Amino acid sequence: MKRIPGSIKLVVITFYCLAGLFALIQTDAFAKDASTQQGKAQQLSKLDNATCLGCHELSNGSLHVSGAKSESGQPHGISQEKFVKSVHNEMQCVTCHKEITDASSPHKLGPGPKPDCVACHLELWETAKKENLTNEKARLGVVVRNVETYKNSFHARPNADDKTRVNAACDDCHNTHIFSVPPQGTTRRTDWHLTIPMVCGENCHADQLEEYAESIHGKNVLEMRNLKAADCTDCHTSHSITSTLKNTFKLSITENCGTCHTENLDTYRDTYHGQVNKLGYGYTAKCYDCHGSHGILSPSDPKSKVHPNNRLKTCQKCHKEATQGFVTFSPHANTSSFERYPQVWIVSRFMWSLLAGVFIFFWLHTGLWWYREAQDRKARKVHPERRKESK
Ligand code: HEC
Ligand code: HEC
Ligand code: HEC
Ligand code: HEC
Ligand code: HEC
Ligand code: HEC
Ligand code: HEC
Ligand code: HEC
Known part of the structure; x- marks a missing residue:
């Protein structure tokens, strides 16, 4: 080879x-x-939370995906940091977002319903009731109670401009992704409560917020963090908000002011206005007709509607013919303070002494009379003029 x-x-x-x-x-x-x-x-x-947050994590205040609505100013980001502290932290995004069936950008929205606090929570509560877990899950009951009161409120009605949505849905006031209720008595609870005027005012009721911020209540709440002063929900409630034009509102608002200003409610009830209001008529002067509603100021403030300089004008809204003399009427006069209402104090003391004097004189006189009678009987004294009368 x-x-x-x-x-x-x-x-x-x-x-x-x-x-x-x-x-x-x-x-x-x-x-x-x-x-x-x-x-x-x-x-x-993959439709897990990490994937979703891969695009939707709110960092630097906007969503880092081209074509996202956030670029035109609409928030689309979710703060993971806050989401994990929320009441829904154990849930999957897609448990609520049944309409999201892919993780692409932009989504091809599926036929599933959009998340709905009300429907989901009514179902949860029914399940809890069936499983006899209503005590363990008492907080879920609170949610359902709020749903019930909300349903009859002004906010649950269709919006006048856009009938497809309600005036305010749960998630307009409570961001579902970060909603958590801090325990009563903690500073976090205080912080949460103090955001209420912003929640109401920032997106919807800016005019009222502006006026409120200048009022004595607003200054106390927003600047001094004084929870004892009225915020929007103390006067309007949070979930059963009604139209302010209704008679029920006009009557209940008076009671609401009175929960904090008990003395003023009592003295108001003693007046003609208060009596008529108590009978169920909302047309008469209520606290806010005299004091205003969102811009309430101390009566000593020259801008207050009840400051002596402005008082006549305030009364004239209803008492058209009123003159300066008319406003000497004190809507909160009481008989116990000489410094504030000397005339009322003097008149009341005079009436008391008059009453006491009459009674003292009456009993003294009667007592002396009886004494004389007794003495006469003992002495068998004859009174010919009386016998004549009784004949
Ligand atoms: C690849 C990036 C990306 C991923 C991953 C992603 N999204 Fe999105 N998503 C977007 C973009 C972009 C928009 C905005 C589209 C727009 O503004 O029209 C959006 C919009 C949405 C919307 C609003 C839809 C609407 O009504 O217009 C929801 C809800 C949503 N995503 C939920 C989710 C959920 C839940 C997941 C996880 C399963 C997820 N997304 C994963 C990019 C993503
Ligand atoms: C407990 C239910 C629930 C969970 C869990 C949930 N969402 Fe939402 N999400 C809602 C509701 C309610 C809305 C408001 C829907 C509307 O107004 O149409 C919403 C709105 C959105 C929107 C639209 C943008 C906006 O702000 O209006 C995006 C995006 C979104 N969610 C993403 C997510 C992602 C990502 C997760 C998971 C980290 C998640 N969601 C978890 C209930 C939920
Ligand atoms: C798709 C269903 C779903 C939606 C939508 C939803 N939730 Fe929930 N929510 C849950 C579940 C599940 C829990 C946890 C229940 C448990 O503890 O057993 C929960 C818990 C809560 C809790 C805490 C209860 C507790 O045990 O402390 C509150 C409060 C709450 N949700 C309020 C809301 C509000 C307000 C909205 C709308 C802005 C909303 N939820 C939307 C399903 C939902
Ligand atoms: C107009 C705004 C608004 C709407 C709409 C609204 N809420 Fe509230 N909600 C509030 C305010 C304000 C508070 C806080 C009240 C407080 O601190 O006393 C609150 C408190 C809560 C709490 C905590 C209650 C507690 O005592 O711990 C739950 C639960 C709740 N809301 C559920 C809901 C549900 C469910 C819906 C929808 C059916 C809803 N809310 C709609 C404003 C609103
Ligand atoms: C001290 C009680 C009180 C507080 C606090 C209060 N309101 Fe009012 N609000 C009223 C009264 C009373 C009316 C009805 C009479 C009127 O229109 O002035 C009213 C009316 C309204 C109306 C109906 C429209 C209008 O202006 O007449 C809106 C909206 C409103 N309030 C929003 C708010 C918001 C938002 C806040 C918080 C920033 C707030 N209110 C705080 C007492 C209050
Ligand atoms: C007819 C008008 C009128 C009505 C109605 C009225 N007020 Fe007054 N209010 C006044 C005037 C005027 C003052 C100034 C003090 C004074 O002259 O007694 C005042 C003072 C006050 C003060 C300051 C503290 C004080 O005692 O001087 C408070 C608080 C107050 N009112 C709350 C209320 C509440 C709450 C209601 C409803 C239950 C109410 N007011 C109804 C006219 C009214
Ligand atoms: C949640 C409790 C609360 C409610 C409800 C409330 N207030 Fe007040 N109000 C306060 C507090 C607290 C102050 C501040 C007291 C202070 O600084 O001396 C105040 C101050 C005032 C003042 C000034 C008092 C002064 O001596 O300068 C007037 C007037 C007043 N409120 C009227 C009203 C009227 C009218 C309503 C109902 C429409 C109302 N308030 C509802 C808590 C409340
Ligand atoms: C919202 C309207 C309204 C305002 C504001 C108002 N009142 Fe009245 N007031 C009434 C009504 C209604 C009556 C009942 C009159 C009747 O039925 O004849 C009344 C009755 C009275 C009465 C007893 C009856 C009478 O006519 O002599 C006095 C006094 C009075 N008001 C004083 C005042 C004073 C002072 C002010 C201003 C600080 C004031 N009112 C503001 C509506 C109002």
């Missing part, structure tokens, strides 16, 4: 080595490619 020359051997071996190496590189690359493909497919079907 003829021997193959060494040089050809070398060429063939080199060829095979190179071919092998090439193949190795090729398959490796293929494998890599395949694994990324597979990964992509997996990610597309």
Whole structure:
């Protein structure tokens, strides 16, 4: 057999080595490619919270996805930090967001319903009742109670401009993603409570908030963090808010002021206005007709509606013919304070002494009379003029 020359051997071996190496590189690359493909497919079907937050995490205040609404100023980001502290922290995004069926951008929205606090929580409560867990899950009962009161409120009605939505839904006041109720008595609870005027005012009731911020209540709440002063919900309630034009509101608001200003409610009840109001008529002067509603100031403030300079004008809203003399009437006069209401004090003391004097004189006189009678009987004294009368 003829021997193959060494040089050809070398060429063939080199060829095979190179071919092998090439193949190795090729398959490796293929494998890599395949694994990324597979990964992509997996990610597309993954609907866990981490994936969602991959795009929706609120950092720097906006969503980092091109085409997102946040670029036009609409918030779309979720703060993961706050979400994990919320009452819904153990839930999957897609448990609520049944309409989201992919993790692509933008989503092709599925047919599922949009999340709805009311429907979901009514169902949860029914389940808790069936399982006899109403005591353990008492807080869920609070949610349902709030739903019930909310249902009859002004906010649950269709909006006048856009009938497809209500005036204010739960998540307009409570951001579902971060909603959590701090325990009573903690500073976090105080902080939460102090945000109420902003919740009402920032997006919807800016005019009222502006006026309120200048009032004695607003200054106490917003500047001095005084929880004892009235915020929006102390006067309007939080979930059973009614139209302020209704008679029920006009009657209940008086009681609401009175829960804090008990003395003023008592003295108001003693007046003509208060009596008429108590009988169920809302047309008469109520606290806010004289004091205003959102811009209430101390009566000593020259801008107050009941400051002596402005009082006549305030009364004239209803008492058209009133003159300066009319406002000497004190809506909160009481008989116990000489410094504030000296005339009333003097008149009341005079009436008391008159009453006491009459009774003292009466009993003294009668007593002396009886005494004389007794003495006369003892002395068998004859009174001819009396016998004549009795004949
Ligand atoms: C690849 C990025 C990305 C991922 C992952 C993602 N989203 Fe989105 N999502 C977006 C973008 C972008 C928009 C905004 C589209 C727009 O503004 O029209 C959006 C909008 C939404 C909306 C508002 C839809 C509406 O009514 O217009 C919801 C709800 C939502 N995403 C939930 C989710 C949930 C739940 C997940 C996890 C399953 C998720 N997203 C995962 C990018 C993403
Ligand atoms: C307890 C239920 C619930 C959970 C859990 C939940 N959401 Fe929402 N989400 C809502 C509600 C309610 C809305 C408001 C819907 C509306 O007004 O149409 C909303 C709105 C959104 C929107 C629209 C943007 C906006 O602010 O209006 C996005 C985006 C969104 N959610 C993403 C998520 C992501 C991401 C998660 C998981 C980290 C998540 N949600 C978890 C209930 C939930
Ligand atoms: C898709 C269903 C769903 C939606 C929508 C939803 N929740 Fe919840 N919510 C839950 C579940 C589940 C829990 C936990 C229940 C438990 O503790 O057993 C919960 C818990 C709560 C709790 C705490 C109860 C406790 O045990 O302390 C409150 C408060 C609450 N939700 C309020 C709301 C509000 C307000 C909204 C709307 C802004 C809302 N939820 C929307 C399902 C939902
Ligand atoms: C107009 C705004 C507004 C709307 C709409 C609203 N709430 Fe509230 N809600 C409030 C305010 C304000 C508070 C805080 C009250 C407080 O601190 O005394 C509150 C408190 C709560 C609490 C905590 C109660 C407690 O005592 O711990 C729950 C639960 C709640 N709301 C559920 C709901 C549900 C469910 C809906 C929808 C059916 C809803 N809210 C609609 C304003 C609103
Ligand atoms: C001291 C009680 C009180 C407080 C606090 C209060 N309101 Fe009012 N509000 C009233 C009274 C009384 C009326 C009805 C009479 C009127 O229109 O002035 C009213 C009326 C309204 C109306 C109906 C429209 C209007 O102006 O007549 C809105 C809206 C309103 N309030 C929002 C708010 C908001 C938002 C806050 C918190 C920033 C707030 N209120 C705080 C007593 C109050
Ligand atoms: C007819 C008008 C009128 C009505 C109605 C009225 N007030 Fe007054 N209020 C005044 C005047 C005027 C003052 C100034 C003090 C004075 O002259 O007695 C005043 C003073 C006050 C003060 C300051 C503290 C004080 O005692 O001087 C408070 C608080 C107050 N009113 C609350 C109320 C409440 C609460 C109601 C309803 C239950 C109410 N007012 C109804 C006119 C009214
Ligand atoms: C939640 C309790 C609360 C409610 C409800 C409330 N107030 Fe007040 N109000 C306060 C507090 C606290 C102050 C501040 C007292 C102070 O600084 O001396 C105040 C101050 C006032 C003052 C000034 C008192 C002064 O001596 O300068 C008037 C007037 C007043 N409120 C009227 C009203 C009227 C009218 C209503 C109902 C429409 C009302 N308040 C509802 C708590 C309340
Ligand atoms: C919202 C309207 C309203 C305002 C504001 C008002 N009143 Fe009256 N007031 C009435 C009504 C209604 C009666 C009952 C009159 C009747 O039925 O004849 C009444 C009755 C009275 C009466 C007893 C009956 C009478 O006519 O002599 C006095 C006194 C009085 N008001 C004083 C005042 C004073 C002072 C002010 C201002 C600080 C004031 N009122 C503000 C509506 C108002």
